[in-house]
Amino acid sequence: MIRVEVVLAWPDRAEARQLELADGATVAAAVAAAAIDGSEHCPAVAVHGVLxxxxxxxxxxxRVELLRPLLADPKDNRRKRAGVR
Known part of the structure; x- marks a missing residue:
């Protein structure tokens, strides 16, 4: 058995599940077992911050991290803060 954590974070809160899975479990199995609301809208996952x-x-x-879609382009946000068009 292995122990893993599945996490989904929003700007105002986070939800995490501690799971015990069989040896050889995959990321997909962990995401399914965690059954966190909203995980179906996450386009990507990371393990310890690595895709x-x-x-x-x-x-x-x-630690399996469910990655939400970007709401804004980070490059555009930096340009706006810098005053560059």
Whole structure:
């Protein structure tokens, strides 16, 4: 058995689930087992901050992060703060 954490964060809150899964469990299995509301709208996942594929096998202690879609282009935001058009 392995223990993993699945996390989904919003600007005002975060939800996390601690799971015990069978050895050889994948990112997809962890996301499904966590059943966090809104996870179906997340276009990507990361393991410890590194983009991961759904078929990637997990190790004991891994943290799976559900990545929400960007609401704004980071480059445009930096340009606005810098006053550049």
């Amino acid at each position: 991961a594929k759904l078929e990637q096998m997990l190790l004991d202690g891994d």
